[in-house]
Amino acid sequence: MDMSRIGNGRPTIDKPLLFAGGFILVILLVGTVYTLATQGTATLLSPTYLVLQLKVAAFLGLVASGMMLVVLLGHIDLSVPWTMAASAMLATAVGGAAAIPVGLAVGLLIGIVNGIGVAYLRVPSMIFTLGVNVVLRGLMVMLTGGFSPSSQPTDLMLLLAKGEVLGIPGPVIIWALLGVSVAFLLNRTRLGRYIYATGNREAAVYLSGIDTRLVLVATFALCSLFASISGMLLAGYSSKAFQAMGDPYLLPAIAAVVIGGTSILGGSGRYLGTVVGTLLIVLLQSVLSVMQMPEAGRQIIYGVVIIAMLLAYGRGARLRL
Amino acid sequence: MNDLRIRLSQNIGPMLALALFLVIYVTYSVMHPRGFSVDLYVQNSNEVTSLVLLAMAQTLPVLLGGIDLSVGSLMTLVNALASELVDGSPAEIILGMVACALVGAAGGLLNGLIVVYGRLQPIVVTLATGAIFSGIALFIRPTPGGRVDGDLNWVATNAIAELPATYGWWDSGEEPVWFGLVSGIPMPVVIVLAVVVLVWLPFRNSETGRAVYAVGSNEAGAYMSGVEVDRAKLAAYTLGGFFAGLSGLYFAIQTGSGNADPIQAGTYTLNSIAAVVIGGTSMMGGSGGVIGSIFGVMVLRSITFLFRVVDADSAVGFLANPLLQPMFEGLILLFAVSLGAARVMRMKNQLQIFR
Numbered sequence: 001m002d003m004s005r006i007g008n009g010r011p012t013i014d015k016p017l018l019f020a021g022g023f024i025l026v027i028l029l030v031g032t033v034y035t036l037a038t039q040g041t042a043t044l045l046s047p048t049y050l051v052l053q054l055k056v057a058a059f060l061g062l063v064a065s066g067m068m069l070v071v072l073l074g075h076i077d078l079s080v081p082w083t084m085a086a087s088a089m090l091a092t093a094v095g096g097a098a099a100i101p102v103g104l105a106v107g108l109l110i111g112i113v114n115g116i117g118v119a120y121l122r123v124p125s126m127i128f129t130l131g132v133n134v135v136l137r138g139l140m141v142m143l144t145g146g147f148s149p150s151s152q153p154t155d156l157m158l159l160l161a162k163g164e165v166l167g168i169p170g171p172v173i174i175w176a177l178l179g180v181s182v183a184f185l186l187n188r189t190r191l192g193r194y195i196y197a198t199g200n201r202e203a204a205v206y207l208s209g210i211d212t213r214l215v216l217v218a219t220f221a222l223c224s225l226f227a228s229i230s231g232m233l234l235a236g237y238s239s240k241a242f243q244a245m246g247d248p249y250l251l252p253a254i255a256a257v258v259i260g261g262t263s264i265l266g267g268s269g270r271y272l273g274t275v276v277g278t279l280l281i282v283l284l285q286s287v288l289s290v291m292q293m294p295e296a297g298r299q300i301i302y303g304v305v306i307i308a309m310l311l312a313y314g315r316g317a318r319l320r321l
Numbered sequence: 322m323n324d325l326r327i328r329l330s331q332n333i334g335p336m337l338a339l340a341l342f343l344v345i346y347v348t349y350s351v352m353h354p355r356g357f358s359v360d361l362y363v364q365n366s367n368e369v370t371s372l373v374l375l376a377m378a379q380t381l382p383v384l385l386g387g388i389d390l391s392v393g394s395l396m397t398l399v400n401a402l403a404s405e406l407v408d409g410s411p412a413e414i415i416l417g418m419v420a421c422a423l424v425g426a427a428g429g430l431l432n433g434l435i436v437v438y439g440r441l442q443p444i445v446v447t448l449a450t451g452a453i454f455s456g457i458a459l460f461i462r463p464t465p466g467g468r469v470d471g472d473l474n475w476v477a478t479n480a481i482a483e484l485p486a487t488y489g490w491w492d493s494g495e496e497p498v499w500f501g502l503v504s505g506i507p508m509p510v511v512i513v514l515a516v517v518v519l520v521w522l523p524f525r526n527s528e529t530g531r532a533v534y535a536v537g538s539n540e541a542g543a544y545m546s547g548v549e550v551d552r553a554k555l556a557a558y559t560l561g562g563f564f565a566g567l568s569g570l571y572f573a574i575q576t577g578s579g580n581a582d583p584i585q586a587g588t589y590t591l592n593s594i595a596a597v598v599i600g601g602t603s604m605m606g607g608s609g610g611v612i613g614s615i616f617g618v619m620v621l622r623s624i625t626f627l628f629r630v631v632d633a634d635s636a637v638g639f640l641a642n643p644l645l646q647p648m649f650e651g652l653i654l655l656f657a658v659s660l661g662a663a664r665v666m667r668m669k670n671q672l673q674i675f676r
Contacts, residue, residue: 076444123658124604126444130591131655138648143642247584251448256344264442296463297585299456306449307435316440 015313016261020276023309024283031287044287051169057282058171059230060238061275063249064256065182066226069219069276071257072186073199074266075118075125080253081225082136083110084231084246089140090156091232092241093149100156100232107228108221110136115217140243153236161236171233178226183271195219199266253282254300259309265316280309334601335613340490342619349627359480359505366507367575368480369622371396371515374568375589376596377521378429383563383597385537385554386606387436387443392565393590395428397581401570404467404579407570414470418481418570425566426559433558437551451586457582465580469573477574481506509571513582513615516567520560521611529556537606561578595620595654624653 001286031044037304043049063080065209070077083106091103110132117128143149153161194215206212227246235241262269273301283307288298329336350357375392399421406417428450435446476487482504484490491658524530532553535543544550573579593614602609625646635641 035503117655117659121659127594127598127604127658128655130594131651131658132589134651135648135655136651138645138651141644143646144641251452254445254448258445264445290609293462295364296456296459296460299452299459303449303452303454306452307439307441307446310441310445311439314441314445316442318440 001305010316014261016259016268016273016309017270019312020259020261020273020280023305024276024280027280027283027287031290034261034291044290049171051190052169053279053282053286054172055169056195056286057278058169058175059234059263060152060249060252060256060282061175061278062178062226062230062233063246063253064260064274064278065179065271066223067253068260068262068269068271069182069186069195070125070223071121071254071262071264072195072266072269073216073219074202075220076112076254076264077129077220077223078126078134078250079110079114079133079224080227081244081250082133083107083138083227084234084249085241085243086110086136086140086231087151087228088153088235088241088245089143089151089243090232092151092153092235093143093147093318095150095152095154097154099154101227102224102233107224107226110228112217112220115220116223118220119213119216137243144243147209151235151241153232153239153241157232157236158239159236161233171237174229174233177231179271179275186271191215193220196267199268255306256281258314259306261313263314331608332601332613334609335616338600338613338616338620342616342623344624345620345627349623349630352627352630352636354630355527363478363480363507365622365626366660367624368511369618370509370593371568371575372589372596372622373573373618374516374564374571374613376600376618377516378561378564379590379593379597379610380600380602380609380611380614381557381564382432382443382447383594383602383604383607384533384606385443385557386540386604388594388604389432389447389558389561390444390590391428391432391447391454392561392568392593393586393588394451394454394458394583395562395565396427396572397567397583397586397599398428398454398461399425399566400573401458401462401579401581403570403573404462404469407469407473407573409470409545414473421570421573422563424564425569426563429562429565430555430559432562433555436558437554439490440641450596451590455583455586458586459583462579462581465578467573467579469579471577473572474574474577474664477508477512477571478506479508479510481511484508509674517612517615518565520563524556524560525610533557534607537608539607592618592650595650598654599657610637621650621653624649 028044032042035043036040046079056311063084067077086296087103087106090106091099094102114125114132115130117123117132118125121128160170160174165173184192186195194205194210195208197208198212198215198276202212202283205215230249231246234245242286256277257274257278258264258277259268260273260275262273281302284302285298288301327339341497350361351363355361378392378396379389395407400422403417406420407414408417432443432447434449435441436443439446471488476484485500506637527574529549529552532543532550533556535548536547536553540550543553596617597609597614598604598617598622600609600613600615602613628646647672
């Protein structure tokens with residue numbers, strides 16, 4: 001059974017995929033017309049360019065995957081930016097073979113703290129994760145201010161982020177593997193069904209004998225784990241772990257999830273939508289910079305596109321009683 | 322008597338915030354090397370005012386049960402605009418200030434229109450409009466700069482005594498006796514009080530204001546009771562935008578320039594949310610108010626003030642480390658919101674927890 005259809009009662013005929021996919025083609029078309037007119041080449045359609053975009057998209061795609069799980073619950077995780085930075089910075093600070101396990105452990109710990117705050121203390125996730133983000137920032141500032149730890153990624157991190165297999169970059173392979181795992185988790189496992197069900201009506205799930213608090217903690221842990229993987233890959237990719245490295249990923253990740261058709265209220269959405277949403281945002285940013293759009297124009301177009309896509313298919317039901 | 326008890330229980334959040342603020346601020350004043358003075362008071366008031374106005378802006382969408390992630394960007398947009406408009410002849414300055422407030426209100430109205438007629442969730446709408454506002458701000462002011470009238474800056478950031486002195490109101494004779502009594506009050510305090518008394522309280526007590534609370538408590542119930550749900554939402558977002566506009570305007574007057582920095586916009590948005598929560602407004606909507614948020618900002622900021630005067634060599638010297646200030650802000654926010662967990666522990670019906 002397709003769990004994504006349960007959300008609002010009516011079948012969603014993949015309108016998000018249709019619109020977002022169509023818009024990706026429009027972006028590529030407009031960009032290609034521009035490059036043909038100015039340089040006489042169709043740079044945007046070359047495999048090199050497209051593979052590079054996939055590589056750039058992998059970091060956002062991983063963050064958005066985790067974010068999507070939390071959004072499906074009807075929650076949100078605003079601690080993602082400094083989860084990325086903290087994992088990467090602590091991993092590089094430890095170094096050696098322990099680097100990646102340490103980074104993953106940091107992510108897991110942050111996710112469990114978030115989950116406990118939301119599930120057991122019942123603090124609104126937006127507030128709790130916001131506070132955790134600020135505390136993490138403070139801790140990292142203290143770490144770098146007091147000890148000046150190493151920010152050099154280990155060889156393994158460099159290999160995963162910069163290596164290639166048959167021309168496919170490492171981050172893309174990792175994104176593909178983990179993406180398939182998330183799709184499997186959501187559609188074929190009990191936890192996946194609990195996530196959709198909890199997002200629809202937590203009280204009903206609780207009455208059905210499922211401890212929804214554990215579902216919340218597990219999901220927040222997964223989200224932070226994805227953020228920490230992305231953070232460590234990003235450190236490898238840019239050959240350095242640095243403060244605020246995760247800041248540019250929070251809002252695009254939320255945007256990718258909702259553009260992909262996942263309801264911000266939770267309970268419905270498909271993983272493929274998040275992938276398409278990620279690609280849309282990365283291509284939009286890239287093509288606008290190819291077209292030498294100034295930052296001001298890029299911000300405005302970015303905002304207008306999000307609203308336009310959502311107006312096309314993300315509207316809520318009318319209040320009718 | 323019973324009425325008083327109900328009123329007390331309804332306003333427990335703001336009163337706790339006020340009490341906390343008083344304790345921290347008195348400690349700060351005592352610890353301050355030069356002690357409490359009017360100058361110190363004026364300086365501290367200047368530092369909180371932009372965030373106070375912004376937290377007021379954030380309160381309205383939160384009262385509806387929504388959130389506004391664009392307030393910081395809207396403030397930045399108006400800040401950039403003010404650095405272009407608020408200068409020149411007195412008439413130009415006044416028109417410029419009016420234009421700034423109106424642009425703020427228009428930004429809020431845009432959010433409201435998309436939320437109400439687009440039927441989208443406020444969090445994603447304001448996420449997107451925030452990007453748009455930031456873009457327009459960068460368009461108006463690509464690099465920091467601009468100019469705001471110097472006299473206005475002087476008046477708005479000093480004690481009220483400077484107001485007649487700067488504009489030469491009482492050149493012909495002595496200043497009135499009553500003025501001597503109030504002349505030590507900082508201008509920012511006067512501005513915030515004026516906004517609360519002239520704008521917020523009338524709104525709160527109007528039909529539309531009560532409708533905002535009704536919609537925030539239970540939208541379907543409010544609709545069934547004949548409340549104009551759409552109008553209440555539009556009014557709340559517009560008033561929020563107006564407050565954000567005032568915040569940007571004050572920030573421009575205070576700094577004497579404009580700066581379209583998206584990072585600063587984000588920080589202000591997050592702090593405004595924290596202040597609203599500390600001030601006792603429920604994130605679920607329907608309870609709380611602007612006055613609590615003002616106290617919320619004062620708590621947040623006075624902690625920063627307090628840590629500034631901690632002796633760096635004492636046992637708690639690490640508190641004075643400027644690098645650690647963000648962490649303390651986060652811990653205070655987490656602590657404040659986790660206090661709400663006491664309510665969860667006391668709930669008799671377990672099911673009420675899982676709404």
